[in-house]
Amino acid sequence: xxxxxxxxxxxxxxxxxxxxxxxxxxxxxxxxxxxxxxxxxxxxxxxxxxxxxxxxxxxxxxxxxxxxxxxxxxxxxxxxxxxxxxxxxxxxxxxxxxxxxxxxxxxxxxxxxxxxxxxxxxxxxxxxxxxxxxxxxxxxxxxxxxxxxxxxxxxxxxxxxxxxxxxxxxxxxxxxxxxxxxxxxxxxxxxxxxxxxxxxxxxxxxxxxxxxxxxxxxxxxxxxxxxxxxxxxxxxxxxxxxxxxxxxxxxxxxxxxxxxxxxxxxxxxxxxxxxxxxxxxxxxxxxxx
Amino acid sequence: xxxxxxxxxxxxxxxxxxxxxxxxxxxxxxxxxxxxxxxxxxxxxxxxxxxxxxxxxxxxxxxxxxxxxxxxxxxxxxxxxxxxxxxxxxxxxxxxxxxxxxxxxxxxxxxxxxxxxxxxxxxxxxxxxxxxxxxxxxxxxxxxxxxxxxxxxxxxxxxxxxxxxxxxxxxxxxxxxxxxxxxxxxxxxxxxxxxxxxxxxxxxxxxxxxxxxxxxxxxxxxxxxxxxxxxxxxxxxxxxxxxxxxxxxxxxxxxxxxxxxxxxxxxxxxxxxxxxxxxxxxxxxxxxxxxxxxxxxxxxxxxxxxxxxxxxxxxxxxxxxxxxxxxxxxxxxxxxxxxxxxxxxxxxxxxx
Amino acid sequence: xxxxxxxxxxxxxxxxxxxxxxxxxxxxxxxxxxxxxxxxxxxxxxxxxxxxxxxxxxxxxxxxxxxxxxxxxxxxxxxxxxxxxxxxxxxxxxxxxxxxxxxxxxxxxxxxxxxxxxxxxxxxxxxxxxxxxxxxxxxxxxxxxxxxxxxxxxxxxxxxxxxxxxxxxxxxxxxxxxxxxxxxxxxxxxxxxxxxxxxxxxxxxxxxxxxxxxxxxxxxxxxxxxxxxxxxxxxxxxxxxxxxxxxxxxxxxxxxxxxxxxxxxxxxxxxxxxxxxxxxxxxxxxxxxxxxxxxxxxxxxxxxxxxxxxxxxxxxxxxxxxxxxxxxxxxxxxxxxx
Numbered sequence: 001x002x003x004x005x006x007x008x009x010x011x012x013x014x015x016x017x018x019x020x021x022x023x024x025x026x027x028x029x030x031x032x033x034x035x036x037x038x039x040x041x042x043x044x045x046x047x048x049x050x051x052x053x054x055x056x057x058x059x060x061x062x063x064x065x066x067x068x069x070x071x072x073x074x075x076x077x078x079x080x081x082x083x084x085x086x087x088x089x090x091x092x093x094x095x096x097x098x099x100x101x102x103x104x105x106x107x108x109x110x111x112x113x114x115x116x117x118x119x120x121x122x123x124x125x126x127x128x129x130x131x132x133x134x135x136x137x138x139x140x141x142x143x144x145x146x147x148x149x150x151x152x153x154x155x156x157x158x159x160x161x162x163x164x165x166x167x168x169x170x171x172x173x174x175x176x177x178x179x180x181x182x183x184x185x186x187x188x189x190x191x192x193x194x195x196x197x198x199x200x201x202x203x204x205x206x207x208x209x210x211x212x213x214x215x216x217x218x219x220x221x222x223x224x225x226x227x228x229x230x231x232x233x234x235x236x237x238x239x240x241x242x243x244x245x246x247x248x249x250x251x252x253x254x255x256x257x258x259x260x261x262x263x264x265x266x267x268x269x270x271x272x273x274x275x276x277x278x279x280x281x282x283x284x285x286x287x288x289x
Numbered sequence: 290x291x292x293x294x295x296x297x298x299x300x301x302x303x304x305x306x307x308x309x310x311x312x313x314x315x316x317x318x319x320x321x322x323x324x325x326x327x328x329x330x331x332x333x334x335x336x337x338x339x340x341x342x343x344x345x346x347x348x349x350x351x352x353x354x355x356x357x358x359x360x361x362x363x364x365x366x367x368x369x370x371x372x373x374x375x376x377x378x379x380x381x382x383x384x385x386x387x388x389x390x391x392x393x394x395x396x397x398x399x400x401x402x403x404x405x406x407x408x409x410x411x412x413x414x415x416x417x418x419x420x421x422x423x424x425x426x427x428x429x430x431x432x433x434x435x436x437x438x439x440x441x442x443x444x445x446x447x448x449x450x451x452x453x454x455x456x457x458x459x460x461x462x463x464x465x466x467x468x469x470x471x472x473x474x475x476x477x478x479x480x481x482x483x484x485x486x487x488x489x490x491x492x493x494x495x496x497x498x499x500x501x502x503x504x505x506x507x508x509x510x511x512x513x514x515x516x517x518x519x520x521x522x523x524x525x526x527x528x529x530x531x532x533x534x535x536x537x538x539x540x541x542x543x544x545x546x547x548x549x550x551x552x553x554x555x556x557x558x559x560x561x562x563x564x565x566x567x568x569x570x571x572x573x574x575x576x577x578x579x580x581x582x583x584x585x586x587x588x589x590x591x592x593x594x595x596x597x598x599x600x601x602x603x604x605x606x607x608x609x610x611x612x613x614x615x616x617x618x619x620x621x622x623x624x625x626x627x628x629x630x631x632x633x634x635x636x637x638x639x640x641x
Numbered sequence: 642x643x644x645x646x647x648x649x650x651x652x653x654x655x656x657x658x659x660x661x662x663x664x665x666x667x668x669x670x671x672x673x674x675x676x677x678x679x680x681x682x683x684x685x686x687x688x689x690x691x692x693x694x695x696x697x698x699x700x701x702x703x704x705x706x707x708x709x710x711x712x713x714x715x716x717x718x719x720x721x722x723x724x725x726x727x728x729x730x731x732x733x734x735x736x737x738x739x740x741x742x743x744x745x746x747x748x749x750x751x752x753x754x755x756x757x758x759x760x761x762x763x764x765x766x767x768x769x770x771x772x773x774x775x776x777x778x779x780x781x782x783x784x785x786x787x788x789x790x791x792x793x794x795x796x797x798x799x800x801x802x803x804x805x806x807x808x809x810x811x812x813x814x815x816x817x818x819x820x821x822x823x824x825x826x827x828x829x830x831x832x833x834x835x836x837x838x839x840x841x842x843x844x845x846x847x848x849x850x851x852x853x854x855x856x857x858x859x860x861x862x863x864x865x866x867x868x869x870x871x872x873x874x875x876x877x878x879x880x881x882x883x884x885x886x887x888x889x890x891x892x893x894x895x896x897x898x899x900x901x902x903x904x905x906x907x908x909x910x911x912x913x914x915x916x917x918x919x920x921x922x923x924x925x926x927x928x929x930x931x932x933x934x935x936x937x938x939x940x941x942x943x944x945x946x947x948x949x950x951x952x953x954x955x956x957x958x959x960x961x962x963x964x965x966x967x968x969x970x971x972x973x974x975x976x977x978x979x
Contacts, residue, residue, distance in 0.1 A: 398887075422893070424897050483879075
């Protein structure tokens with residue numbers, strides 16, 4: 001008798017594709033992490049090995065991604081570049097998260113005019129385009145790894161500060177915080193003991209989502225010649241140094257480093273999207289770059 | 290749970306659908322809408338189902354007003370959505386709802402959009418202001434509906450829209466207002482004006498009086514009755530028994546997704562009164578009657594008790610109530626109330 | 642009966658409230674610009690950057706200490722941070738933003754010559770992104786989970802993750818080198834000294850397309866979400882119940898309501914647009930502001946950088962203002978109070 005029921009639309013399909021997306025993202029991220037951790041120590045290969053007889057070879061079995069203009073294997077260069085970019089991105093995201101969490105929690109815990117002034121400053125900071133501010137900082141401090149990390153960190157803490165502040169404010173209105181305050185705990189103590197642990201999941205999610213953004217910024221700065229030195233393989237410098245070959249018609253030294261930015265970005269976004277859905281079930285997952 | 294009986298849905302869906310609704314005045318006794326064992330359930334996660342409507346069965350003739358009453362959450366608004374083909378994607382339906390020979394439950398979206406909604410079934414929605422697009426004026430939405438439903442072209446549209454507003458007593462000087470700028474009563478009239486444009490033979494009013502004060506309730510239902518006249522049929526879904534009493538010719542009482550009583554308004558509100566213990570309790574809960582609420586809470590549609598869904602709240606429950614009573618002689622109860630006296634006894638019993 | 646604010650007659654634009662909002666925003670811009678420019682001076686003061694060496698360039702290596710000290714005094718470098726900032730600010734108000742060392746001309750002239758080209762590129766790209774993004778977003782949001790939605794969403798996510806400079810380079814490879822249909826960069830053909838509309842148009846096509854592609858995903862995803870959400874809400878249910886054609890329901894109701902959240906956030910796209918323009922202009926050697934920014938940064942040209950940062954901030958504030966004005970016009974429930 002079950003066939004008497006006429007079906008409406010399909011609702012189950014989306015769930016299975018979502019699970020598939022999360023699983024694929026997890027596999028890709030695992031591969032990325034293993035590659036950047038294990039390839040450099042295990043493969044006794046020199047990514048800097050110049051072989052002018054093998055320059056600009058198109059992708060082949062021996063060189064799956066081809067070789068660059070001085071005959072270096074691009075797959076190896078890309079793995080090394082990803083390693084550097086990922087490291088820069090992770091450190092920058094970590095610093096930005098610490099700054100953002102501290103500022104957001106302080107603003108929310110202080111309340112009153114401190115909160116207003118701090119959040120106004122955050123708004124003002126947000127009025128300057130990130131990349132331009134990054135360029136300004138790097139220009140003033142000379143290009144290099146640390147200026148890049150600092151400039152990316154200094155431009156990315158704003159959203160974390162806003163998220164953490166909002167979260168602290170919403171947590172603060174819950175009964176157990178009132179109970180702690182009326183029990184004689186100071187405002188700071190409540191913030192540190194009860195509220196900061198409460199906002200860590202949101203801050204952590206923001207940090208994870210920031211990593212691709214930070215990689216993106218590092219590569220943009222490096223591409224503009226304002227980031228890492230050119231001999232240091234990062235995804236940005238790889239694209240930058242491939243420009244000459246590209247204008248000569250060789251596409252592979254440009255294409256593959258870009259894919260190395262896109263694929264991990266999508267994988268991280270896929271995982272973070274699932275995480276976000278668990279944290280805030282009502283919001284749909286969206287890639288925020 | 291009894292599966293719906295095998296019925297006409299296959300044969301009806303195969304029948305040719307008339308292109309145009311029957312024109313001219315229909316024969317008075319011929320039902321405009323005939324609902325047969327209509328059931329709606331929602332598929333939830335993990336093969337769970339919520340039975341929102343089960344086995345609804347009634348006819349509605351032209352010039353008649355059927356009030357479908359029940360507490361909120363009993364499934365009556367789902368029934369309205371089913372008749373308009375506006376159920377969400379996880380809904381499944383069974384049975385049939387014939388409107389001029391067309392089964393509303395099996396009609397495809399294109400047929401529903403092009404020939405049914407607005408043209409054969411006019412909806413006066415619950416919270417009418419929310420059913421208008423907030424960024425457009427009442428005039429623009431009236432003109433759009435006039436254009437699409439009547440095929441009126443440019444210079445005449447403005448006048449036709451104003452005439453439509455006039456018909457529902459919507460003041461012309463408020464036409465350029467946005468929905469959020471209307472009072473509840475005016476929003477109700479705007480919604481009525483929109484529902485009347487297509488000249489549909491069936492008006493469907495889904496909780497038309499929610500959020501209105503008593504005077505406005507009476508005015509609104511009187512206007513609905515006036516628009517029904519003797520050439521339309523009105524299905525009014527409401528939890529307001531007083532509003533139903535004012536205009537209904539027939540009353541259907543719904544409890545936990547089932548119609549438990551279907552009788553003429555005269556008998557229901559006068560003598561001998563409702564015969565289902567739930568319907569009687571509902572009526573007795575009115576302030577002008579005994580003002581005593583039915584004890585307990587209605588069950589969740591996702592977790593209905595075995596047997597009669599009202600049994601846990603009923604004073605007459607016996608072992609027979611472990612089986613779902615069929616709708617016999619207009620009441621679905623193993624122990625229908627026969628006269629006014631047992632109602633008081635019932636209350637004694639529940640208090641004890 | 643309760644009535645809200647008296648509604649403006651349709652077609653009449655509330656100039657008064659809009660002007661008041663613009664005025665309030667202009668007032669708010671003053672402290673923002675003060676803070677941003679002061680921040681720029683503070684970062685410069687904290688950095689190892691030495692304006693004297695930057696100004697003297699290679700000549701500084703051979704110049705005597707005396708000459709350098711003289712230069713230091715002339716440039717006012719030995720003054721405290723606040724007074725240097727204040728001096729720059731008062732000069733800026735009289736229209737003097739200093740001299741660019743890398744361009745060897747006044748900063749105002751550098752900006753004046755290039756601003757138009759940047760605005761042209763950004764505006765064309767933005768319009769293309771809005772129109773195409775809305776169209777694709779409606780197609781995707783019409784039936785979320787369908788194949789059309791999946792194809793468009795996947796494309797949008799991938800484009801969003803792709804760096805604009807990489808897209809630009811691949812576009813150059815494909816359209817300029819392989820197909821040879823569009824020039825690879827610049828404003829006019831090499832050798833040509835005259836700037837003609839036709840040449841500019843053909844040189845604009847590729848950078849504008851890449852910049853639009855880099856901005857596209859955001860619009861697609863937000864319009865998609867807006868339309869998909871609106872389709873589940875009562876106004877669309879009402880429109881469908883009235884018997885309106887699916888097309889009217891989608892465009893006249895779902896899109897009209899679904900665009901509102903997009904409009905509120907459209908102002909936040911200006912920083913992203915500037916970021917994208919920085920990269921795209923560099924790839925295509927477009928003679929705009931962004932390319933000058935990169936040159937200024939490479940050469941540590943502080944006066945130019947400071948002016949450009951302030952200019953970008955003004956652009957962002959202007960973008961926010963325009964977005965809020967548009968939103969106020971599009972949604973009668975929102976006033977011009979912000």
